[in-house]
Amino acid sequence: MKFFIDTANLEQIKEAQDLGVLDGVTTNPSLMAKEGISGDENVINHYKAICAIVDGDVSAEVISTNYEEMIKEGEALAKLDDKIVVKVPMIKDGIKAIKYFSKKGIKTNCTLVFSAGQALLAAKAGATYVSPFIGRLDDISTDGLGLIEEIRLIYDNYSFPTQILAASVRNSAHILGCAKIGADVMTGPLSAITALLKHPLTDSGLATFLADHAKAAGK
Ligand code: E4P
Structure with missing residues (x-):
């Protein structure tokens, strides 16, 4: 599973990149x-500064909501760097724009997806990525991971x-839920990624190893 970081904060992007497990970045307005x-x-x-830090795809979202403007904006964004993925909202004109970009070989990320039907449409239009928002579904007591499934x-x-x-x-x-289901990518805050490091038995185990080493060395 690829790990993307969901932020426009350059420090956090650098920190995630330095950790060695970062595959890309998603941003939004x-x-x-x-x-x-x-x-x-x-x-x-x-966007250029983000692309200079990251080895991987960088989602840049269009602001326009009509087809012609989305095409103009998306083409300009795609020209900035090969890493740019044009992020397009799940609306009628967005689906048409995704189809257009897909024919042109421009990578897309269909955003604001909250149902399986929307995800099916995005795939039919040729989206490179589809972004179901699991946290926002959980916020309204709907099973976000269930949608991924x-x-x-x-x-x-x-x-x-x-x-x-x-x-x-x-x-x-x-x-972890996404990894078990087989999501291709997850995007989240750095804190969610670094939380994977944590286990109390790792901390206590390491403290014991270091104390035993110091004792044996007569320190
Ligand atoms: C997706 O690419 C969005 O940027 C993002 O994941 C939204 O997350 P939020 O619900 O935490 O704002």
């Missing part, structure tokens, strides 16, 4: 705004090449 990035030129420069079944039934990018991941249990 809210994450860009959180970093205080606004204005076309700043946004473009920020449904999409996995449908995509496997027809050998759709679209990759399931489990998004809105909030914690390490989400990551």
